[in-house]
Amino acid sequence: MSDNDTGGTPKDSHYARLRRAHREKTRGAPPVRPRRPSHPGRPAPADRVRLYGIHTVQAALANPERRLHRLLATRNAVNRLELAGEPPCPLEIVEPKLLDQELGTDAVHQGVMLEADPLPARRLDSLAEANLLLVLDQVTDPHNVGAILRSAAAFDVGALITTTRHSPQESGVLAKSASGALEVVPHIEVVNLADALGELASLGYQTVGLDSEGPQPLEAALAGRKVALILGSEGKGLRQKTRDTVASLARLDVPGRIKSLNVSNAAAVALYAARWHLAR
Structure with missing residues (x-):
């Protein structure tokens, strides 16, 4: 005798119950956003390094041994850097998307990137x-x-x-x-x-x-x-x-x-x- 003959639920009702339970569990939960595809960024110019992150860039800007070339920052990052007067190298105000393109989507840049020479070799x-x-x-x-x-x-x-x-x-x-x-x-x-x-x-x-x-x-x-x-x-x-x-x-x-x-x-x-x- 089949399930239907006894007045029972259809055979696929088990999956229906799972779907209902999932809907109840996730009701009101924030939507799951798809993960951004990873992008490696662009290579730095020859003989230069790209430094990023507020503390990292702040320290490099204050280091007299650093030869600086250009600073890319969002408006919010410029305020966080607390630059005293004119920056020590050309400054470009950019959107975060541009920094993602330059550094790659995996870099936690905090809205700022500094292009500079490597530090001088020491003995x-x-x-x-x-x-x-x-x-x-x-x-x-x-x-x-x-x-x-x-x-x-x-x-x-x-x-x-x-x-x-x-x-x-x-x-x-x-x-x-x-x-x-x-x-x-x-x-x-x-x-x-x-x-x-x-x-x-x-x-x-x-x-x-x-x-x-x-x-x-x-x-x-x-x-x-x-x-x-x-x-x-x-x-x-x-x-x-x-x-x-x-x-x-x-x-x-x-x-x-x-x-x-x-x-x-x-x-x-x-x-x-x-x-x-x-x-x-």
Whole structure:
């Protein structure tokens, strides 16, 4: 005997009930808007970088070492930048859509873009009396490097040292993640990290590599009055050559069940410990 013969509901009534339930659940809810298609943006002119975001651009405009070319901003962004007098480079008032076309729809530009030259290259022998340095051994993610730069600025690091290869170049993504710190923390690129660590040692820096299997906690390893902390890549950590070159290896002791930290978080914790040591 069929469902219809017994006076029951049709076989497709199950789906009808689901549709009714969905209508009831979503009644009054805001409509679902289709996601914007991703657009990569236009490439920057040769030998220039495009910086974006309010804090990033504000810091770059205030940096006397920046050679600026043009500033594109919405009217709202101009007010947020709080420019004192005439801007230091040509300013174009634009609509947000134009910035999406220039930078790509994934860039969180906050209505402003600055076109400038990359910062001048620096050398290790340009280090003055800095007592704390941060060295990255092939950390490749620009978001991580940007976050590390923010921590470096917060803890008054004298310079961030990276390798020329297998490290992100200066870019809008890195600068936005650094939120202005790229303009205040000197960034030095070296070709050979082992040679650079040797030079730092000759300049009086205690080179301490962070390693999860380090023989002692970082707090116990810190001994000198000038410290260079070395952190490895997101996945592999320090390379063997780097392990063999640093003066000592140390670990970050953490009490929780997860014993490893993201490299940017590890950098912040290590910098706090180093600053505490140097302040004693």
